[in-house]
Amino acid sequence: MALHFTNEDNAILAGEKGMGAKMALRIVAETARLMGAPRLLPIASAHIDGALYHGDSGTLFAEKLVEGEAKVAVRSTLNVGALDLMGCSKQRLPPHERDMAKRMMRAYEKMGCEPSWTCSPYQAGHRPALGSDVAWGESNAVVFCNSVLGARTNRYGDFLDIACAIAGRAPDYGLHRTENRRARFVIDVSGLSETLRRSDIFYPVLGTWFGLEMTNDIGVVDGLQGFPNEDNLKAFGAASASSGGVGLFHIAGVTPEAPTVEAALQGQKPERVIRVTIDMVLGALKRLSNAASEAIDAIAIGSPHLSLEEMHALLTLLNDRKVSRPFFACTGRHVLRAIESDGTRAKLEALGITIVADTCVVVTPMLPEGGSVLMTNSGKFAHYATGNTGYAVQYGSLKDCVESAVKGHVVRDGGLWQ
Amino acid sequence: MKAHVLIAGEAQGEVLALTHPISFWGGVNPRTGDIIDARHPERGQNIAGKILALPAMIGSSSAAAVMLELIHAGKAPKALIMPDPDAILLLGVIVAHEMEWPTCPAFALDKDTQRSLHGKTIRIERDGEIKL
DSSP, X not given: OOOOOOHHHHHHHTTTTOHHHHXXXXXXXXXXXXXXXXXXXXXXXXXXXXXXXXXXXXXXXXXXHHHTTOOOSSEEEEOOOSSOTTSSSOOOOOHHHHHHHHHHHHHHHHTTOBTTOOSOGGGTTOOOOTTOBOEEBSHHHHHHIIIIIOOBOOOBOTTHHHHHHHHTEEEOOGGGSGGGGOOOEEEEOTTXXXXXXXXXXXXXXXXXXXXXXXXXXXXXXXXXTTOOOHHHHHHHHHHHHHHSOOOOOEETTTXXXXXXXXXXXXXXXXXXXXXXOHHHHHHHHHHXXXXXXXXXXXXXXXXEXXXXXXXXXXXXXXXXXXXXXXXXXXXXXXXXXXXXXXXXXXXXXXXXXXXXXXXXXXXXXXXXTTOOEEEESOHHHHHHHHHHHXXXXXXXXXXXXXXXXXXXXXXXXXXXXX | OBOEEEEOOOEEEEEEEOSSOBOSTTTBOTTTOBBOOTTOTTTTOBOXXXXXXXXXXXXXXXXXXXXXXXXXXXXXXXXXXESSOOHHHHHHHHHHHHTTOXXXXXXXXXXXXXXXXXXXXXXXXXXXXXXX
């Protein structure tokens, strides 16, 4: 099927808007061809994951766009970079990498992207409307945007995100289309205890199980009506998009496209109904830890970036006790400003917490050298820490992380999982 | 045997068919091509110069960046085989083309057929024809 180009597209492809715009539209069009999209859709916004340094190639690409005078056509927020430009924390990037990472971050800013530098843009005021088409990158932001906001995006990878932002267009396929947003599986969690369903730690663990079970499929979870808050949904989605490739989930009575299970199924029969047992959840929980040692070398929270509420919860749980191990709390500038003005930052730092802004501990070298065990409450950190940092993982709730950080070894409240 | 052509080109080499889905970001070292995902069954193997068959793609949307970096570092697979086109991973190849760097072709093939080719040296023609 040939892709339909408008007159404006043809002008851009002829280079009339500059070489950067031409390159961006060619990338969007080539992706459309590959994915069998019949046309390009106008988009309302973009969230750009491409400004994280993975090597020189990404910097060279961004600078080629800047050189070609490319500018974003829609509101575009930036995901994390490899450097804490706010200076709260230190990264151990060698001089060449530091220089290239900074050049990359600046190149994206030059194209008109907002320097939000967060993987929780949806908590930093970037909340596209229900049903609107957008082009978002960063797997947790994508799944939140689709599932919780009900805006429509595919899982835009690096490069396509900025290409769509410059073109103001995205290929019309996948999750942009209503019929492809239908749940095919029903996940019934009503058999699990209310205490568990009310706990924060349940959500990243269930998300991990969900990602492993669904891979890329769409499921509707039943039995959580009235339970999860927005941070729980954030943790669920991030975990499901790490252990699996989930781009959209529905939770009946909670997420906007699932007022009921039937609505999420779009009136069709589910292919399978899975009744989640405590053993399934415990299997996912067990998988999140891979460290043999009960001694811990560092603690990291904030993947996705912590909200203001989560920062306040950390301070409350610390209860004026100092941590005995390096403790990293990753967040975005939107929260940094708030915790500076309400005094939380100073209190946390006095208790030994390192605030990390603009970046996080698994995307850039900053965990202590020579350490081997990281404790976290994040399903996403648990998934990526070992591959990216060499640290093995001890997984626990935020409360477990705080108690363990004070004591210097793993302390867990196992009571929840009965 | 014929594969559906996703990104045109030809390749010859040994097939490394992964037994489990992988996230390139956090799963593959972009400078060496080593599989580094601690939980992946093929951890420790290297994808550079292989015809890499992927049963499914999971995880981070930074896979394209890792793919582009592998190409730039000369550590890319000779070809990619996947069950369906994956817009994230293949973007790395599309952008490499825009950067005028040497790219690798990509083909679609179901995962059972992928498994049957594991460890074999094959040649894939421009039209997707596979010869053992």
